[in-house]
Amino acid sequence: MTNNDVQLMTAAADTIAINRNELAERLHTDRNFDSPLLQKCQDRLLRTADYRCVYIRTPVDLQQENVCDFGFMTIPSRHLYRNLTGCQEAFVMAVTAGMAVDRLLLRLNVISQAEHFMTDALASAAIESFCNAVSEKLKVGLDCAPRFSPGYGDVSITFQQPLLQRLNAYELLGITLNTAYLMTPVKSITAIMGIRCNHLS
């Protein structure tokens, strides 16, 4: 592990507040939908998951138009460049729900498609919530750009690799990439969040 400046954050499962709108969208229901089985799936998921985040605060150089230079990686992108306008620094982060959730999903895939479908939706909504909570915490006292992930817009998903490597995400979160640059554990998110200068609130 070569990068000593990476910060680690964890969250107890009971602090994860799943956003009901987000969940309803993934379940294809309205936001009031509930069932004992959904509750059972939620309890089991939160018992299983291990929410962790790693992040760094790093300078970003935007001198060349449509090129975002983070020092450890240079991303040519119109979309990210626009997103980072006015920023000289950024948070670069990765969050995950851990490998046990992948195993749970594999198991439910065999036992019950209903539970698998619900748990998958819950897990997606929960990791979004965790990522939001982390972002909110980092933002305190700062003016930040909206989160941006490799794979959005014109940013190639291949930037997952230098990003994860810089964050020691393998050692600290157990995140690996497959040949299509998709992450395992599957409920993981990487993101860049620009910090706008001269906007200290």
Added chain:
Amino acid sequence: MKSIVDLIKEKRVYFDGGTGTVLQGMGLPAGQSPERWNIEQPEKIIALHKAYLDAGCNIIKTNTFGLNREKFPDYQALIRAGIACAKEAVKGREEAYIAYDMGPTGRLLEPLGDLPFEEAVSIFADNVRTAAECGADLVLIETMNDSYETKAAVLAVRENSDLPVFVTNVYDAGGKLMTGADPAAMVALLESLGVDALGMNCSLGPDKMLSIMDTFRQYASVPVIVNPNAGLPEVRDGQTVYTIDEEEFSDYMVQLAEKGASVLGGCCGTTPAFIEKTIAKTRNLPYACPEEKPFTLVSSYTHAVVIDKDPVLIGERINPTGKPKLKEALRSGDLNYVLNEAIRQTEAGAHILDVNAGLPEIDETEMMLRCVTAIQSVTDAPLQIDSTKPETLAAAMRVYNGKPLVNSVNGTEESMNAVLPIVQKYGGGLIALTIDENGIPDTAAERAEIAEKIIERAAQYGIKKKDIIVDPLALTISSNPESAVITLESVRLIRQLGVKTSLGISNISFGLPQRELITSTFYANALHNGLNCAIMNPFSKAMMNTYYTFRALNGLDTGCVDYINYASAQSNTPERSSAPAAEGSLHSSIVKGLKDEAVQYARSLLAELPPLEVINGHIVPALNEIGAAFEQKKAYLPQLLMSAEAASASFEEVKKLIPADKADSSKAIVLATVKGDIHDIGKNIVKVLMESYGFTVYDLGRDVPPEMVLQCALEHECKLVGLSALMTTTVPAMAETIELLHRTDPTICTMVGGAVLNQEYADMIGADFYGADAMDSVRFAERFYHSAAE
């Protein structure tokens, strides 16, 4: 110079400390690969090594952690340069060893990831061959997060060099690897593969490693290595600092040494000063190399099972002998059935699962590999690999993630010559049957003699007595009334040889009515005679009763906690024959998605009505009702799925009453998520609904090549194929599959669905039907077979 393995027998030895930490201090920018400096700035690497050697360490780690063919095209040159730097540094020094340092590939192995096990072995093997050529003294496999990748790395070293192999894994504060293994599981796995020392590094400071060290001390028979971080990194005033300084670090290292650690060093955040202090404080502490531990361990990728006084249950249900449904599942490659049996057995209380895939008409080795890999993706119970074919045992033991039980060797020359070398190589608990060229002896003494012969022969292969579990064979009392008595006496005699025992319990009652009565009483007797393992049916209530009562009566269940939990669960479970509540119905429980209730109603209806009437008069109308509600947006997808599962479970009850040859297999569909796409939720939803409507579904899974879809359709003469894709990038693969199907057989009908598709896309790629949702697909499939019938 003495081998490092011999040196550790005599005294405590010391690793160096952090590499990245020191190199960053020398100007290595964050995010840059330190290995490049082996060629670009070798003098700095040599200086790093020398600083640690001057601090007094015995083993230096080469600067090669991240190198492999996947990440660095010039990995071999970098490895050579790294070892050359180390050699330069040790020149003229005594007791200074070079550990070729090998880190993880950074990719995750199948089934959770996409790196095939053999490819991982091959990546590591390339590294090891280069390191061995260059003259490293040992290989250190370090910072491993995953037990499976660790196994691949150890095999690569063993198969490509004669170098000693040391292994350290990364444990989290909960004492587990990222993929789940605890220290006992890693000890079981690594010692069975013959590593020379094992332990932990990185992630934690020495303070957090103390409790993990306790487990290592309890189970490990080889020296334990401890290379902690200098605590955790923290940013203070904009600077990254580690929380533990060299004074505190070395104080903890004293405690770790006193707990029995044989090899001490450091990882991230540690510097030569940390190592120097550690050596100064621990050099004169008394030292003893760990003694051989007595435990019989088998393991999975999460935990070890100790075979000792507390009885171990080995689930027998994944063995096709006498099980027509499993035979059919294996023949048709329906792993879902196998996986369900695996999960249900562990839920019923089995500690270990026997896996036997032997059927004359299938390729046993291939099926065994598929079963072992798939079962390990859904349950963490250790497995007992069961085959009469040595090549099947070897192949399965190689890919098994953990230390398996191996069933079996026997006392014939042929069996011992074939099986013992495999166990020597891959490690495992070995079931030894007391049978030889003359068959099964009639007396206990003769059976014990065969056991002794196997133990002696196994010792010649380095297989320890503690890893042998003798099965003196239970034969049915219906053909020999003395059989049970002889077997029980054999258990007693064989125990005296100092090995553990196992029995296939159910055999005792073969050919008799109400077999459970005999089997469970025999099991109780066997337990009283000291039996350790029983291969048994965990769904048998009588057997589980015996198991729990025996433990409670023999001081193995503190406070009778397990017994009380078991007994209360029993009193809450309705008997199979009990009638369901009067106010509901099969129809309403399917509509509400209540699976257990639906099954109860189906059973009571089936007592009165012919099977077809239950399907057509109750199950299908209920499904149609919920299906219509879904289409009218009055019910949601989760409800539809719950109803479909309730209907499928009821349908299974009906199927039990329809003879296999009369089952309606005319409605069938091949389902697959196309090549390159790993999303299968949509396809699985369609599958559940199709099954609930009585379709036979040939589910090929995800990432399926076009040829495999075609082959399945042709093999089963199935004219309906459903394809799913979630990513735009995989729609071309869908088009390719449709084209191949239509070109080969224009009468094959293709239906497609998935998030990225719409009618226009479907038309463009030549699909016969586009299903907007799962219900839509079922309606089409019904129409397809309806019009075909007309």
